[in-house]
Amino acid sequence: MVPALIVCHGRLGEAYLEALAGIYGDVAGIGVLSNSGLSAVALDAAVAARMAELGDTGIVFTDYFGGSCATACLAQLAARPGLHLISGVNLPTLLYYLAHRHELAAAALVRGIIHRGQNAIRELTPPSL
């Protein structure tokens, strides 16, 4: 199984886990880290520690490129070549991850996650509504 970590602002990561538990059930293996109340130094340290916990392979989801969460995660990637960092996390990306984390290697999982996440953003019109 490819492990995962969600690094987001506020309580967004926790809220995603709560929503996922209601939809999918078993969300064990997904860590959550918030930047709330953390200085830049403290956030860097927390991200380093949590990304180290993932081991040799894993996926880190963050909310948006350019934010402090993504910046802190990016700073760790050079030291963790087996980890993949995806920005723009949304519920479909996490659902795809959960459905395929046991069967796909990290690189293939990332491709599928990005495809699913991007395709999920669209305008809905009747009769799809």
Place this chain on the structure above:
Amino acid sequence: MDLYLDDRLLHGRILHGWVPALRPRRIVLLARGLPGRAEFASYAEAAAEVDTALHGCDPWAAPPPAPAAGDFWLTDAPAAAARLLAIGPLPARLLIIGLRDPESPVLAADFAPSGENRRALAALAAQGLAVLVQRFPGETATPLAALLGGRAPEAD
């Protein structure tokens, strides 16, 4: 085949929980008014996104299809299970994923049947159908009798 029941019919827990686990080739939806209801088009689109075909059927209006290997049969009400027991095909089990009747006692997570539905489910069990509650594929299914406490469901 097993018949699954969720009062929300085709939704996230089915598409992203049960479908990835069971990998059905086809979802058979049994509910009144299908496939003519407006939301059926969105159900079909959602099923296609998870690479699964969809067949909608109102078992009171037309005979259900013949079961096929790789089917996932889903309904939104106990009455459809009773209809299948009457006209076929006979399900092996009724697995309740969610039944969330308003202002009804919560017997288990996502299982809060009204008095009418408790009586309907008990009647199905009395006819020999195995009725169980199971929210997610990885959970252990709980027999209905265990949740009803062995008591006959009271009138509302």
